[in-house]
Amino acid sequence: MKNTRRFPIKMPKWEDIILYEDTHLLVVNKPPFISTLDDRQGDDFNMLRIAKEKYGDIQVCHRLDKETSGVLVYAKTPEIYREVAIAFEKREVDKTYHAVIEGNHRFEKLKIDLPILNLGNKNVKIDKTRGKDALTYFNSLHYFQHYTLIECKPITGKMHQIRIHLASQLAAIVGDIAYGGKPLYLSEIKKKGYSLSKGKEEQPLIKRFALHAKALRIQIQGENHLFEAPYPKDFEVLLRNLERYDS
Numbered sequence: 001m002k003n004t005r006r007f008p009i010k011m012p013k014w015e016d017i018i019l020y021e022d023t024h025l026l027v028v029n030k031p032p033f034i035s036t037l038d039d040r041q042g043d044d045f046n047m048l049r050i051a052k053e054k055y056g057d058i059q060v061c062h063r064l065d066k067e068t069s070g071v072l073v074y075a076k077t078p079e080i081y082r083e084v085a086i087a088f089e090k091r092e093v094d095k096t097y098h099a100v101i102e103g104n105h106r107f108e109k110l111k112i113d114l115p116i117l118n119l120g121n122k123n124v125k126i127d128k129t130r131g132k133d134a135l136t137y138f139n140s141l142h143y144f145q146h147y148t149l150i151e152c153k154p155i156t157g158k159m160h161q162i163r164i165h166l167a168s169q170l171a172a173i174v175g176d177i178a179y180g181g182k183p184l185y186l187s188e189i190k191k192k193g194y195s196l197s198k199g200k201e202e203q204p205l206i207k208r209f210a211l212h213a214k215a216l217r218i219q220i221q222g223e224n225h226l227f228e229a230p231y232p233k234d235f236e237v238l239l240r241n242l243e244r245y246d247s
Contacts, residue, residue, distance in 0.1 A: 070213025
């Protein structure tokens with residue numbers, strides 16, 4: 001029996017997720033299943049509130065989806081917050097995401113330029129008439145038999161942009177149910193020797209959509225910064241099993 005329910009993970013120690021810190025900036029490797037800001041459900045456990053408890057007056061400079069892991073930047077001063085916000089607005093920030101998608105797709109500087117319409121309540125759709133400009137580039141990094149590890153470089157920053165642009169290419173992210181993706185189970189790729197104890201439900205190899213904010217490059221106060229976030233454990237487990245059983 002397979003179980004498709006989503007489960008949160010335990011919050012790591014704060015010091016273990018810090019990627020960079022100085023008097024102006026704080027950069028962390030955001031764990032999955034934790035909102036960046038307050039969500040509509042009123043959950044007070046989010047990345048901004050956690051940081052404020054430790055640093056006081058601090059602001060988060062951009063947003064990652066709740067299930068997305070990876071590079072998240074905070075500003076410790078209003079001046080740095082404005083500078084970073086302007087850099088995002090002017091598209092001067094180089095953002096790199098990694099995703100595992102369904103199917104064997106050979107993307108080489110694939111340009112997806114499809115407008116996205118925000119319908120509200122975290123719902124978006126491709127709409128060439130009413131949508132706002134959205135541009136993403138995709139490159140394949142590693143091929144498995146039935147899945148592909150890809151690099152995603154969003155130029156704009158629309159809600160769910162990477163996810164819906166991939167879905168438009170029939171290349172949904174593993175586990176992204178909202179955009180046509182399906183959970184991936186070990187039993188689907190390990191054809192021999194797989195067994196499950198009686199009465200137990202099989203869990204997906206990754207209990208979220210497989211999207212990770214891998215790197216972010218930005219210039220702040222004239223200094224170039226490159227922040228890189230290692231894969232979290234669940235993403236590593238997914239890739240390790242694909243390498244072993246789907247190569």
